Amino acid sequence: xxxxxxxLWGVARELRGAALALAxxxxxxxxxxxxxxxxxxxxxxxxxxxxxxxxxxxSYGWSRQAFPWGLAxxxxxxxxxxxxxxxxxxFKLPRDxxxxxxxxxxxxxxxxxxxxxxxxxxxxxPLRQQVLGPTVDPDQPSRPVIALRETLPDGTGHVILRxxxxxxxxxxxxxxxxxxxxxxxxxxRDNSLDSRWPRAIGVGLVPAENLEGKxxxxxxxxxxxxxxxxxxxxxxxxxxGRMFRKVV
Numbered sequence: 001x002x003x004x005x006x007x008l009w010g011v012a013r014e015l016r017g018a019a020l021a022l023a024x025x026x027x028x029x030x031x032x033x034x035x036x037x038x039x040x041x042x043x044x045x046x047x048x049x050x051x052x053x054x055x056x057x058x059s060y061g062w063s064r065q066a067f068p069w070g071l072a073x074x075x076x077x078x079x080x081x082x083x084x085x086x087x088x089x090x091f092k093l094p095r096d097x098x099x100x101x102x103x104x105x106x107x108x109x110x111x112x113x114x115x116x117x118x119x120x121x122x123x124x125x126p127l128r129q130q131v132l133g134p135t136v137d138p139d140q141p142s143r144p145v146i147a148l149r150e151t152l153p154d155g156t157g158h159v160i161l162r163x164x165x166x167x168x169x170x171x172x173x174x175x176x177x178x179x180x181x182x183x184x185x186x187x188x189r190d191n192s193l194d195s196r197w198p199r200a201i202g203v204g205l206v207p208a209e210n211l212e213g214k215x216x217x218x219x220x221x222x223x224x225x226x227x228x229x230x231x232x233x234x235x236x237x238x239x240x241g242r243m244f245r246k247v248v
Contacts, residue, residue: 035219036090036100041139042186042193043102045147045159046088046247047215049139050222050237053102053247055090059083059214082108083182085122086152088215088247091184091206095199102215103194103203104158107175107183115196118162118170118189120150127151129160137161137188145190158248163190172196180208218245 038051047053060081083089083105093099106120107113114121119129132147146164151157162170167190175195177183184203186192193202221242222233 036102038102041137042188042191043088043104044138044161044188044191046187047102047218048221048223048242050239051218051242052220052222053090054216054219055213056216057213059087060208060211083211083214085154086156086158089184090212090215092210092212094204094206094210097210100212101184101203103184103186103192105182106185107177107195109177109179109181111177111183113175113177113183113195115170115172117166120185122153125153127153132159134164135161137191145188156248158187161188161190169196175205177205181205182208182211215247217247218242 036053036055038047038049038053041049060083085105085108087105088102089105090100090102093101107122112121112123116126120127128151129148130151132149135145135147137143137145144164145161148160148162149157150160169190175183182205183195184206185194185196195203195205198204221239222237223239
């Protein structure tokens with residue numbers, strides 16, 4: 001084999017290796033794990049602006065939303081598994097099918113959900129709320145809120161934030177969750193557009209095929225987010241205390 005042919009063969013092998021590595025990375029991104037960032041404070045205190053999340057895309061099986069731009073030759077879900085109440089889930093906003101949202105799953109198919117003075121009722125039974133004390137919104141220090149631990153019917157709990165006074169959305173009618181749909185709430189209850197609001201302005205009920213995956217953990221975090229074009233913020237705002245934190 002001539003030197004030229006040998007060099008061309010070497011280049012071809014390197015290109016093939018790079019292509020295989022790229023294909024493997026794409027397969028992992030599409031079918032296994034995908035990174036997301038938090039652009040709003042609607043899920044505080046569990047999630048904050050600047051958190052960099054790792055989401056398991058295989059938790060509930062795969063839908064067309066698992067594919068880039070929703071390009072897939074099927075509808076529904078493949079190897080679908082039902083999510084659990086309390087899971088923090090990334091899903092596509094129903095009204096446009098493109099925007100990623102992250103909220104906590106509260107209502108399952110067949111449930112009746114209602115809010116009364118800030119308390120969630122699931123099938124007529126209230127979720128217990130234990131007052132933890134006054135605090136402030138982490139990203140809006142001038143906004144006083146109350147931290148409460150909300151307990152789900154299975155005994156698991158999570159911390160929510162509520163304003164001291166009643167706000168719009170704290171008392172609602174009854175939402176009946178149809179088959180293959182889900183009802184979501186943000187943990188920062190008075191600063192969240194979620195399933196309490198109709199699809200035209202909020203989230204509405206979320207179809208099963210819009211679920212992208214379950215939030216597993218926070219990989220990295222920057223307080224308030226880092227500015228892409230200002231490398232100084234990459235260090236000054238880095239929050240090592242939130243690295244690899246599992247979200248509950």
